[in-house]
Amino acid sequence: MTGSKLAARLAAAATALAAAGAAAESIGKPVPDGMGFQPAATELMRDLVWFDSILHWISLAIVLLVTALLVIVIFRFSEKKNPTPARFTHNVGLEVAWTAGPIVILFVIGAISLPILFKQLDVPEADLTIKATGNQWYWSYEYPDEEIGFDAIMLAKDELGEYGYADDEFLLATDTAMVVPVGTNVHLLVTGADVIHAWTIPSFGVKVDAIPGRMNELWFNADRVGTYFGQCSELCGKDHSYMPITVKVVSAEDYAAWVDETRVAQGLPPKSDVKLAAAD
């Protein structure tokens, strides 16, 4: 990326967007007394939250069963109640049960988790393709169809307000952001320029390693307008914790306007007739 002038103009486009969607909810930052997952904004994440709760219920059932068995053994077979213990060592029925039981449980868990995994890996027909590259220590984004590209650098504390972010979004907000239209199948290509990084937005339920020399991919379809945050999730060097990820999910109109502004900032003519598959 070239001079600071260009960066400033790109940032101006990002700030204009922030002003346009001033009411856009900020999602994926820590909240007081926050527990559990960040709010889900994609079907993928809703699947994960559902699967997580199912797993908890299965675990709870197992814990209750084992606890009940222990309590029974402690009281019913104590030395006082059962002074002469039985001496048998095998029980075919019991052995079959404690082998088959766990197998059935694992089979059930596999049967509900694999479809979720396959859904994440199966990239549907993409409406928009973006490439994210992890660098030491910032992310850069390219939109091949829009012919734009830019770096997203973490904002310093005193820059947050200027860019339309709250103070508690420090370490999460970047000067420019990945902008995507709401309700759109986004196909994200992820790679690394130097070392291994990892791109994630927890609210989207996606995370993938950014590996030099390899192109990984993921997809998401955000169904809620808002600003989402993530952080590099692979220990990548001294500034690993200072290369956050900001994604703005905006309306199709706001997206088209942002593309035009960004293209103009990069010396390209506006693409006012930008065709959005999601809008048709």
Ligand SMILES: [Cu+2]
């Ligand atoms: Cu990193």
